[in-house]
Amino acid sequence: MKTISFQASPTIVWPNENPYLNDAWRPVDTEWTATSPDLEIIGEIPRDLSGLYVRNGHNPVHESIGRYHPYDGDGMVHAMAFHGGKVQYRNRWVRTVGFLAEQAAGKSLWPGIIEPRKAALRGWGSIGAMKDNAGTDIIVHGGKILAAMSQCSEPYRISPFSLETTGVEPNWARALFPRGICSHFKVDEHTGHMMFFNFGETPPYMNYGVVDRDNQLVHFEPIELPGPRWPHDLGMTENYCVLHDLPLFFDPERLRQGSHRLGFWRDVPSRFGIIPRFGKNVDVRWFEAEPCYILHLSNTFEEGDEVVMDGCIQTNPLPDISGLPTEGYERLKAMLDLHLQKARMHRWRFNLRTGQTREEDLDDQVTEFPMVNGLHNGRSYRYSYNAIPNKGFWLLEGLKKYDLLTGRTQTYMLPQGCYLSEAPFAQRRGATAEDDGYLVTFLTNLNTGKGECAIFDARDITRGPVARIVLPQQVPTGAHAFWATPDMLPDFEAGFEAALQGNY
Template sequence: MAKAFPTDNPFLRGYYGPVNAEADAGHLHITGEMPRELCGTLYRNGPNPQFAPRGPYHWFGGDGMIHAFHIENGNVSYKNRWVRTPKWKMENEEGEGLSGVFGNPRYTDPRVFALNSTIANTNIVWHAGRLLALEEAHAPYSLDPASLMPVGPDGGYETYGNKLNGPFTAHPKFDPETGEMIFFGYSASGRFTKEVSIQTVDKHGKVTRAEILEGPFPSMIHDFAVTRNWIVVPIFPLTSSMERAMGGLPPFAWEPDKGTHIAFIPRKGTVADVKWVTAPASYVFHPMNHFETADGKIVVDVMKYDVAPLFPLPDGTPSTKEPPMAKLYRWTFDLAGPSHLRGNTMKEEQLDDRSGEFPRFDERFCMSDYRHGWIVAGDITDPKTGEPRQDGLVHYDLKSGKSTGWCAGPDDRFGEPIFVPRSDGAAEGDGWLLSVLFRGEEKRSDLAVFEATDLAKGPIALAHLSSRVPAGFHGNWRPGSL
């Protein structure tokens, strides 16, 4: 019998609470004018546990659910489906949750533990003709773009002909010039290990690089950066430990004394050529963009936290009294100096004092100096729940230093903003910004469409759902008809 979700966890209720229904809607009602030039599908991924978990729940540990908005000829259709992973299938057949969060063996049924299943709940990308649902501990999970059902010879897992070496990040990078996909995977030698895989797949879906980098300690590495010549892997002191997990303590915890260690691996070299830069303890879930300057410096724009949010100290106590907030910083690295000075080659510049998350940009300009970026803003704590408010979108003009935004109602929440160019050859930033907007008073969601560089005038079109899209993580746009 399926048990009710616990009511004492803020990530299992309200905006974060899971939905228990899969739906299809062919013609969403639209306010405003949906641009006729928009033709494609916005795929959004996020945690949506099918059943109450065993043991403590963490927002990052719910089963993946894909929300797909297809736009064509001014019409918007919607479909949502759980990602039918091996774990999801076993629990669905049993009618109850059988696992702890992050596969914690202390709480997980041995049958589920033996599956070593993905939960595929963090991102969804399109590459080499494959729609891939991603998390960061397993291989990608391949889905049919129209039905959202698993496809492929391995029952959904995309292993690139068994050439994939270890886990796969939720944030691969795509070279817009070559079509190459660059990615990494932490805990590459087994659960909670310090090794990191470094791999590439070409535009045809062939693995072209597979190496192992030895890190200084086991760490949760959510995202990274790639420039024309460098793969940049930051190892922050959000550590992992099997000993802690088995002892009932946090599997992932904040240990600032270990500091930050950033690996720079040449794209045309090997991990043997790695250069390391050390920095004070901080945490970054997401960079915005990353590129090289004309004189060879490496620039990485990041949403930086002083303390990793959502995770405690090793003894389980909170790492801060108030929830940490991220702000936009520019990190500039100069690797040309003498090796004994490399620990001091990082320059940090704060670009904005406003808090936010989920940075995005016009990804046709990935690895290039760029002008336009967007975030979800929110630096107010909701007094009812203590949850960070995410109630506005912000557009940055990084050349002029100006920023503009638009706020929704006090109970509304924006999801990650996704940029869609007006055409393949449009100028940088010329297009639309799409975001899933939760309407707090009505307990339902809209798909909001904005002119990307004119957020202040508000959404030019809203496609209305009668149901709710829960708080999620990441998504991407796949152009064209289904």
């Protein structure tokens, strides 16, 4: 079965001079449903692969107000459901209030992250001027998909099989108003707890919270910071969370004048606040470390007296763009170049007994978007699966598997003109080892113009995909992804079969 459920009427003009609206980034205008057996499959889908792969991303419909940034576009979820060797694909826009308002108006009503001063309406996010696009992060918790944007937004719930937006989270979103929830929220698959944070430009500059397995907000605490910050991720262990206070934030003087100009303050140390899972602000223990910025963590765990945090450090998060032309998009490309930002795997050790921090690089190769086996998230682990970014442009062109016990690595590079998405780990049914499973990812294939879903054997990624599923349309480069096991979704098998028959 292949059906079109909705087709938008874009107002974006092509060819477009903005590189983040062309080629691998070019948005699609159609919502598809496609299921077995009407999907071309190259190779064979493993029969012991069962679950839901969801990936979020920014897919704008309308010409932007001011310059478009790749964080600005309307959120669109692409999803693959697997069971018993069968597969189904859907993509749907997240129907936020902002998306629906712009659909009704037939044009953009809010500016993006580059030019928030052009806002004419009340907005969302930590800046308070953006459209709530719910286009960055995505998880499954409480039996439904949860989507949000990185600058803080209302948490939107999405039905896992139909991908219908069911609205703002009904149980606890009101308690977070007006800040909402920021990516990256973390799910402890052992307890069902979801830990999250938000931030803004007025006190309290950060909040930290916990939602339990029954989808009830059971903890919400204001966190004192020296001023407005711009954090992006959150560390989670079995008993603690790690909050980030990093020296990449808006220039305080300019901010008082209403201008949002990011600065990297190289003489200000990074601070990491370790808080017990249900701790208060007074319980936070702050540790100092090398000035840096962090987009994405691999994992955080406890080892004796230490909390160990692994992730992709950036020691040059604001590359020097003074020599680049002010016209065009070379400056934006440089600002997002992970090679210029020097992103690489790094380890921080915070000693809870001595109060000392130790840190070291785990690799000198530029990698980002790390993923781990969800059962080891927050606990001791061995393997991290990272993406290898393109040099000079924000695209992901390969995978690298780290064995943190032996120091050995594996690498797989995609053919030229083909790019991947964040690749979460999907545990094989009956798995006996941490890497006994698959990596699942979307491919943006500029050579064919059709998107694909690729499945890798996580034990040996050098073999390349064991299966590729050709999709009805291109899948643009996106943001974050999540693998949901069947036990995260109520009545998974019945829901899968119903969706396969078109009963959603």
